[in-house]
Every structure is written in C-alpha cells, then in structure tokens.
Amino acid sequence: MTDSPLPPLLLIGCGKMGGAMLAGWLERGLTEAVVVEPNPAATAAFAGRVTVVDNPAAIPPGFRPAAVVLAIKPQEAAATLPTLAHLVGPETAFLSIMAGRNVAGMRTALGGAAAVIRAMPNTPAAVRQGFTVAFPGPGVTAAQRGLADRLLSAIGEVAWVEEEGLIDPVTAVSGGGPAYVFLLAEVLEAAAIEQGLPPDLARRMARATVAGSGALLAASPEDSAQLRKNVTSPKGTTERALAVLMAPEAWPALMSKAIAAATDRSRELAG
Numbered sequence: 001m002t003d004s005p006l007p008p009l010l011l012i013g014c015g016k017m018g019g020a021m022l023a024g025w026l027e028r029g030l031t032e033a034v035v036v037e038p039n040p041a042a043t044a045a046f047a048g049r050v051t052v053v054d055n056p057a058a059i060p061p062g063f064r065p066a067a068v069v070l071a072i073k074p075q076e077a078a079a080t081l082p083t084l085a086h087l088v089g090p091e092t093a094f095l096s097i098m099a100g101r102n103v104a105g106m107r108t109a110l111g112g113a114a115a116v117i118r119a120m121p122n123t124p125a126a127v128r129q130g131f132t133v134a135f136p137g138p139g140v141t142a143a144q145r146g147l148a149d150r151l152l153s154a155i156g157e158v159a160w161v162e163e164e165g166l167i168d169p170v171t172a173v174s175g176g177g178p179a180y181v182f183l184l185a186e187v188l189e190a191a192a193i194e195q196g197l198p199p200d201l202a203r204r205m206a207r208a209t210v211a212g213s214g215a216l217l218a219a220s221p222e223d224s225a226q227l228r229k230n231v232t233s234p235k236g237t238t239e240r241a242l243a244v245l246m247a248p249e250a251w252p253a254l255m256s257k258a259i260a261a262a263t264d265r266s267r268e269l270a271g
Ligand SMILES: NC(=O)C1=CN([C@@H]2O[C@H](COP(=O)(O)OP(=O)(O)OC[C@H]3O[C@@H](n4cnc5c(N)ncnc54)[C@H](O)[C@@H]3O)[C@@H](O)[C@H]2O)C=CC1
Pocket: 012, 013, 014, 015, 016, 017, 018, 036, 037, 038, 039, 042, 055, 071, 072, 073, 074, 076, 080, 097, 098, 099, 120, 121, 122, 123, 175, 176
C-alpha cells in the first residue's frame, strides 16, 4: 500500500531540528510547504522546493496547511504563536517540538481551541535515525494524530504517550541524550590524548568507537548490559575501567542527577 501524498505544511523555524524534519518530509514526497524563517542561510538548502517567508505576516493569504509545525525556540513562542491564531481551525493541527512548552500554554497563546500535539524528537533526525515521543492534546483527531505520526516517522522512530507530564523526562533522556553521547566521545578523546595517543588517532578512535557501538546496539538483539558484559573480560582491562565508572557515586549517580536537572528545566519552561 502506498501512502497518500503529504498535505500542505507550514513550518515555523527551519534551524537544526526544523531543517532536519523538512528534509525528511521532502524525501517522503512533500510538494507544498511554506517555511517561516528569518535567517536566509537556514533555508538555502531548500531553495526552489518550498516557499520561504521571513515572518508570519508574509504567509500567502489563503494558504491552509494541514499542519503547522512549531520548531522555534521555546523563548520565541509567546511572541510568535499569537501571530498564527488565524490558522486555528478544524482542518489544521499544530505540532510543536519546543522543549517545555505545554499544550495548555500553546492553546492559550493560539487563541484557545487549537488541536495541539506536543512532541520531542532528537538530532539523529538529521540522518533519519531520530527518536520522537509525542502527546496528543485535547481535540486532536485520529486523522491529525495519524498525520503527526507520518511527519515524525519521516525522521525516525515514534512513540506516543497519553500523559503530557512524561514529555519532560523524555526531553531530558532522548531529547538531550545525543549530547551526552557526544560528550562521551569528547572525554574519551581527551583521555586517549592524556595516555599519549596522537590527537588525530585519539579523535578517530573516539568517534569510531561511539559510532560503532551505537551501530552494534542498533543491530543486536542483546540488551545494553549484555553488550557491556561482552566487552568485559574477567580480571581484564575493561573491568578496571568500569569499576571506576560504575562506582555508585560515579556514572549511575551522575546520570540520575543530570536527567533530573534536565527534567526540572523542561518543567520550568512550561507555559
Ligand atoms: N536541538 C535539539 O537537539 C532539539 C531541539 N528541540 C526543540 O526544537 C526547537 C528548535 O531548536 P533548534 O532547531 O535546535 O534551534 P535552532 O536555533 O537551530 O532553530 C531555530 C530556528 O528558528 C528561527 N527563528 C527564530 N525566530 C523565529 C521566528 N519568530 N519565526 C520563525 N523562525 C524563527 C531561527 O532563525 C532558527 O533557524 C526548540 O524549541 C528546541 O527546544 C527539540 C528536540 C531536540
């Protein structure tokens, strides 16, 4: 069975995440999109394929998108959402990927009756290997949820939750998660240099080790603890390193503290 073509879309903000999503939708055959983006460099890669305007007042009159995708910073929401209020109606879903901004706050800013889906993707979306968790707000129809699922599936895996509060820890874990993995590559590289390895080799080793381990994790049916054990020979070298990293005050405690801090920050951005 082939999917029906993607309907007309309006994208607000074409930065790292908005651009990654737009690329995914174009790959899936999107033919009609308007993008509101003030920075010309951000849309250069899409020239000729979408209509770009630099502010909501310049959206072509009469353009009726099936979805308005909000990919601006949370701090831009208060000023921008009221300028989109004229698009609220039964034919249009609002799909937000803004950290922290909650459905009630967005509905208020849009004028009250908007069908709003709140989602949290992550940057592996740029290589269509993202992970998004989404929550359907009040009044979101099955068709609108289906459209949001198609849009988010274009950039990777999608899961839905029925409790909005879960999006805050999701933001901390999978939304920010790539940053923690990239930090691992950074500190592994620095530690390799400290042990006398040439910087170029240290960089290649760290990148390839993190990327290769991610690929193995993705391909293997084994869980991550077993994959770790597969590396750890009894009385060997890895065991010594893990005794440091897995000490109760080390990674287990630090990760739990880090995720709690990010979850709290997501809650602070509510509204
Ligand atoms: N970067 C990440 O890992 C993730 C980010 N998010 C969320 O995605 C949203 C966008 O984040 P990024 O793409 O990282 O930021 P970004 O800074 O790369 O993109 C934001 C874009 O919005 C544009 N912009 C600013 N004001 C605007 C306005 N009034 N109207 C239209 N466009 C405007 C900017 O020029 C920029 O291109 C944020 O709300 C963030 O919380 C969600 C998941 C992951």
